[in-house]
Amino acid sequence: MRGGDLSGSGYVPWTGEYPEGVRSNSFYLGPSTRSAPIISNGTIYLGSESEVSAIDAETGKPIWTIGQTGPVHGTLAIADETVFVPLRNKELLAISASSGIVQWSFKSGSPFVGAPSVDNGIVYSSTQKGRVHALDAATGSPIWTMDAGDAIAPAVALVNDKIAIGVSSGGLFIKDARTGDKRSRVRIGGLVNHPPVVGGNSVYLVSNGKVLSFDVNSRELPWSYPLRLVWTQLWLWQLPVPTPPVPAGFQWQAIPAEGGIEPSTNAGDDFEPKPLVPLSFENSLIITPNQGSAFVTAPAATSNAIYIGSNNNFIYSISADSGKTLWRYRTSSTPVARPTVVGERLYFGTSNGTLHSVNRVNGQGEWSLELGSPLTAPITFASGILYARTEDGSLHKIR
Template sequence: MSDLINESPDSQSAVACPWCGAEDQVLGRNCGSCDRLIAGLPTWANAEAEAQVRAAAESRWRITTRRLALLGVLLFLAAFIGWLNFPFVSNPITILFKKPTTNHTSASSPGQWSSVGWDVQGTRYISDVARQPEGQSVWSKDLGNPTRSAPTVADGVIYIGGFFKAMALEVESGETIWEIDTPGQMEQSFAVAGDFVYMGLSDHRLLALDRITGETRWEYTAKFPITSSPVVADGMVYFGSSDGIVYALDAATGKKIWKHKLKGNLRSSPSISGGRFFASDTDGNLNILSARTGQSRFRFRTAASASDAAVVDGGLAYFPSGGRIFAVDTGARSKRGEFLFKKIWTQFYVWQIPGVPAPSSQRGERWRFAPERHASLGIAASPAVAPEALYYGDTAGLLYARDVTSREEIWRFQADDGIVSSPIILGDRIYFGARDGYLYSLDRSNGNLVWRLFLDAPIEISPVFAEGRLYIRTNDGLLHTID
């Protein structure tokens, strides 16, 4: 019986009796104190139990390893997705702690022209006009040496830059309301929002002036000269400097909210639409950033320098580069490594490596257009954009109307010399100036000439419309008011 209970009792270690607790007892024999049997399992049973315990422990370890491996894979996938999408996740620091304190905008109200492109999208489109200008000159004022600062007009005042000066003029007479000296000639236009007029200077400063007195309310100093016209949207003023940095400041205080480095310089003006910031640069890129945080969403590349601002309407951004007009999807998003991959793909295709197909077009591109002649010069200025058509001129003097849906040409008009500034759309009319010195008015439906007015000097700056009148700047330094 004892052999069944324990094959070799003498070989067992001393144990305590489970009945009385006496020490130094032998497993499988009667206790020396209480005479009760101290039972135990046979050796083969102990071995089997130990094997089962080891197997269970190993099984638990295997399960844990699989779980750790699965967790590792999930973490890798989460990190990869985060790496791909990081630029599109809003910066929480900017969102929470760098908020604009107002909702000021330079988008124009009816009867005003308070932003360089009328609205912050830059469309230069006014759908309803009570009365069209008839081509009659009201007054002209000599502003001195010519600059490229187009007028902005708000509440009966014209704000414009001159040769080492900035001015506020009365719309009725052109009389000076106030004037300030500037460190250089003013090549950019101004923006009006709230009680301020905003302007960038060559001494690196962006000024916010009191609209009534011209006194400085606040200023911000960048590291390099300001090269773009400012735009104000959602309480932030946006602009660029010559080192390729674009800024967003609180429009009320001048406090920096964000800045972002572009590949090239912003020399025209930014556009704002749908919470996004659009800027074309001197390296030929169209940059799309988050307007709120400045984080990059997309960069569309062209082979030449972008010559004017992007215009945004209907889910497309239009901008001129290398004499062409490009239309780019505003919802496009960059994918990491895609550009390098396509460069390699294109090179393999150029080398005619067998089996390599033609590379696809660049992400985001919807179409492009180049004039039939003088394509090397081609289109220099941004289009004016209405919901159904866009209008733009070229250096050969042709003004085009093109359907935004079908992309088909609707009509074209031939001026006597080149068109290097944007037209404007007023109801059923199109207005533009040309290097021949004429201001043109066309029927928007068919491109027929309604009238033209000779202003004695080339027109290379876009007209603006406010208070029922057109305001035109010519290359001889004059500002004209046309009724």
């Protein structure tokens, strides 16, 4: 599982005491990477500039280290006492969580990127040149492989035996997780900036500063995707054809605007169509943007809302059903990394090195803490403690 979070949603159910914003300890780990820490049985597992380490969560002392791996920018995954490590040297490693002994390795044709995910005995991991590998988690034997033909967003999302895969050039695939059979495919028309995130029955993608919502259970007829592409091209040539249909499962899209997100059902002039991309969606939620405003983080998601940072220094809470703003919170500077939801709290970092805690129900600030350096990865939560990895090479424990 990807840090205990197959869906990529950043949501952790919690009913206990919440951290009060007190830094109890900091460990220097050397040059930082985008590998967020994962915590299991009192041990922190993470990748760094040239090694993979298991660290005692209480003392910060190393338990084992594997060196000469090269930079590890993907967050590790742990399942059944095995740690899965994506490497830039084109290898995916399975390592014993207790001993650090390599159990198997799988070699691909390009570097592994992002976070692997493990579910039902299968590990899923994507590569820089557009392949997703589904491997037997016990042996590393291939089960299925998908070639997207282009770079893939750094991680996949899994829910209810389905896998959501974002293609960087502007696409979303939803497949059967066990067989790799295609359920639906959507062409977005803009760069996909972050991995897909699933909350409830919706999958969210951030593309060109917008967040888009799709029904993860949607299916398309075998001929519908190529038909929609041809139809859209004819429409762009201004031939006498109706407006192209919406992509399979499309629900709404939103972008930050002056005074918050103001929904409109008029798709008319709010964006510019591009060749072969069905961007004019009838009855969709299109938002009139404030000039230059854009979402800049992946969303955290629950079944009823998403939480996402923008470059106009806000965190937005957006209804999962309608795409309307529930609240927005003014931040000290631009949010960085996907927020983390713990019970009724929302935790996120900003570019000036501040960690914020906000009540996710009403959008009221709880506390803020100066870390001295921005986050390089989302906050990790375990046993009432927040773990924050920052650009200065430190790992902070916050109680």
